[in-house]
Amino acid sequence: MTGLNNKILFFFDDKKSVPDIYPGSLEHAYLSILDNNLDDAYVIFSKNDSPRGIWGCSLVTVLKGFMTKYPTYFGIRNFFEIDLDFLLKNNKIDYVEQCLGALEVFSTINQEVYKFAARVMLENHLYSSALKYLEKSKQIFYNDAELHFIYAKYYMDIGNYPNAYFYINECLKLLPGYYPALVIKQRIDEIGF
Numbered sequence: 001m002t003g004l005n006n007k008i009l010f011f012f013d014d015k016k017s018v019p020d021i022y023p024g025s026l027e028h029a030y031l032s033i034l035d036n037n038l039d040d041a042y043v044i045f046s047k048n049d050s051p052r053g054i055w056g057c058s059l060v061t062v063l064k065g066f067m068t069k070y071p072t073y074f075g076i077r078n079f080f081e082i083d084l085d086f087l088l089k090n091n092k093i094d095y096v097e098q099c100l101g102a103l104e105v106f107s108t109i110n111q112e113v114y115k116f117a118a119r120v121m122l123e124n125h126l127y128s129s130a131l132k133y134l135e136k137s138k139q140i141f142y143n144d145a146e147l148h149f150i151y152a153k154y155y156m157d158i159g160n161y162p163n164a165y166f167y168i169n170e171c172l173k174l175l176p177g178y179y180p181a182l183v184i185k186q187r188i189d190e191i192g193f
Contacts, residue, residue: 026052034090038064055079062102063095076110084120103133111140115147122154130154145175152184161193 021027029044038060045056055075061068071080080099087095106113118133131154137147148171155164165188171181 024048026050026056029053029056030086033060033063033087033095034092051075052079055083059083059099063098065098067102067105071106071109073110076106076113076116080106080110080113081116081120084117085123088120088124103136107136107140112137112144114140115144115150118154119150122150122157125157127154127158143174145171145178145181148174149178149181149184152181156184156188161188161191164188165193 021031024044024047026045026048029041029048032038032041032044042057042060045053045060047053048056051072051074055071055078058067058069058071058075059079084096084099087099100117103113103117114133114137118130118137121127121130121133134147134151134154137144138151141147148167151167152164152171155161155167164184168181168185168188171178172185175181
């Protein structure tokens with residue numbers, strides 16, 4: 001999809017069909033963010049009485065550099081990771097930095113936010129940032145099976161199989177039947193470090 005300045009935008013997963021974007025829609029608000037028109041984005045989000053609209057208002061205040069509208073626990077859980085990835089894939093680095101700068105405040109609302117940030121960094125191959133946020137998440141809540149699963153994926157990606165094995169076992173101690181972890185453990189066993 002091309003955007004306001006004829007740039008290629010990472011906006012939709014389905015490349016076969018590009019939906020119509022209507023004025024005042026949530027998609028319009030996100031396009032406004034990509035066009036650096038945060039005031040318009042805020043107005044559009046505020047007119048959408050939905051969890052995404054409420055989150056969007058909080059997000060825009062963060063992007064402006066002064067959080068005046070705090071997100072909810074569920075807003076962070078449901079939308080932070082998606083929007084951070086969206087901004088990163090669209091090279092909105094200043095906005096990514098604003099979001100990452102808000103993590104300490106967000107963590108007082110939802111303690112999992114560092115894990116969410118780590119997963120986005122890992123999926124975008126930003127390994128040092130991924131590790132940084134994994135470590136912060138571990139300091140808050142060590143006994144999180146998903147955190148250990150992400151650690152294992154991180155160590156698999158960088159080829160450190162002994163650490164990957166350690167963390168996948170930590171994950172399985174907390175959640176023994178977690179199928180994705182069992183698959184990774186089997187792959188590590190097959191590698192035979």
